[in-house]
Amino acid sequence: MNVAIFYFSGTGNTRMTADTYADLFRRAGHQVTTSSMEDCDQVGECDLILIGGPIYAGNMPDYVIQWVRKTVPPSQGTKAIIFTTSAGLANAHGVRSIGKKLVRKGYRVIDTQTYEMPRNFYIDKYAPTPKEEQRQQLTRMISQVGESLTNLKETGEMTFPENVLGIDLLADVFRIMAKSMGHNFHIDDSCVGCGKCEKNCPKANIRHAEKRYGSSCMMCTRCIHGCPVNAISYKGKKIEQYKVGN
Ligand SMILES: Cc1cc2nc3c(=O)[nH]c(=O)nc-3n(C[C@H](O)[C@H](O)[C@H](O)COP(=O)(O)O)c2cc1C
Numbered sequence: 001m002n003v004a005i006f007y008f009s010g011t012g013n014t015r016m017t018a019d020t021y022a023d024l025f026r027r028a029g030h031q032v033t034t035s036s037m038e039d040c041d042q043v044g045e046c047d048l049i050l051i052g053g054p055i056y057a058g059n060m061p062d063y064v065i066q067w068v069r070k071t072v073p074p075s076q077g078t079k080a081i082i083f084t085t086s087a088g089l090a091n092a093h094g095v096r097s098i099g100k101k102l103v104r105k106g107y108r109v110i111d112t113q114t115y116e117m118p119r120n121f122y123i124d125k126y127a128p129t130p131k132e133e134q135r136q137q138l139t140r141m142i143s144q145v146g147e148s149l150t151n152l153k154e155t156g157e158m159t160f161p162e163n164v165l166g167i168d169l170l171a172d173v174f175r176i177m178a179k180s181m182g183h184n185f186h187i188d189d190s191c192v193g194c195g196k197c198e199k200n201c202p203k204a205n206i207r208h209a210e211k212r213y214g215s216s217c218m219m220c221t222r223c224i225h226g227c228p229v230n231a232i233s234y235k236g237k238k239i240e241q242y243k244v245g246n
Helices: 013-027 062-071 096-105 131-150 167-185 195-198 222-225
Strands: 002-007 031-036 048-054 079-086 108-116 183-189 231-234
Touching: 002 013, 013 031, 013 048, 013 079, 013 131, 048 062, 062 096, 062 167, 079 096, 079 231, 096 108, 096 167, 108 131, 167 183, 195 222, 222 231
Parallel strands: 002 031, 002 048, 048 079, 079 108
Antiparallel strands: 183 231
16 A cells, blocks of 8 residues: 655654554555655545644644645545644544544545654743653553544544534644744854754744744744754743654
8 A cells, every 4th residue: 555644743643653653654565755745735546544733723834735735636536544643632532623634635644643742842831741641641652643544444534523623723823822932942052053944934034143033923832942052042042952762
């Protein structure tokens, strides 16, 4: 089977989950391609498509929703799996939003999974996930991917009867809020000028030489967690950086 995996990942949790899927599919003898949505504006033919992203404010980021709308072509029954990663399972509705869109495009959604992963968003009111819990979550994610692939044959075709307008509106509102929240980031004088924040920003929103953020932040927090010298603060506060898998 030809498996094509597409994901967006701000800080690495979703990428690691996508890589785990790829690894287990390959071990089962399938051909697999893995692409970040940032680098991909075309989806070719495949037997199974996987779409993955993090949860922001209860849904997949608007970035993922728009990518799926624009980039995933109509199909006549290609199988699909949708997965999200989030800091908690209670309000993680992203698989329903993307599921509905894929079914409308003619895909047969055969599985959805939500993976509880370390929190990357603690720049404001939340606390980071403790290290031991992080390790347990990563181990659990790997076995959950394994179980979901083992059970695939028994999973029937899924339907998404519920209205997703409300959660998609939430994603759109968060997209707008993120633009102004992004102005709370600040690059201080400990910056060594490596340009990593600018190069890696999915929205090309940072000018590191001018220590300036523009108005298209999506709040993925990749800049703050990825800075090699922790030179970026949020609302004047530095945080312990989250490094995937540490
Ligand atoms: C802007 C933002 C909003 C978030 N909102 C939620 C949320 O509503 N619920 C939740 O469980 N996790 C939330 N999270 C945590 C992430 O979904 C979680 O850490 C995810 O695994 C990050 O994936 P990534 O490393 O691939 O970017 C949020 C993270 C960010 C950056």
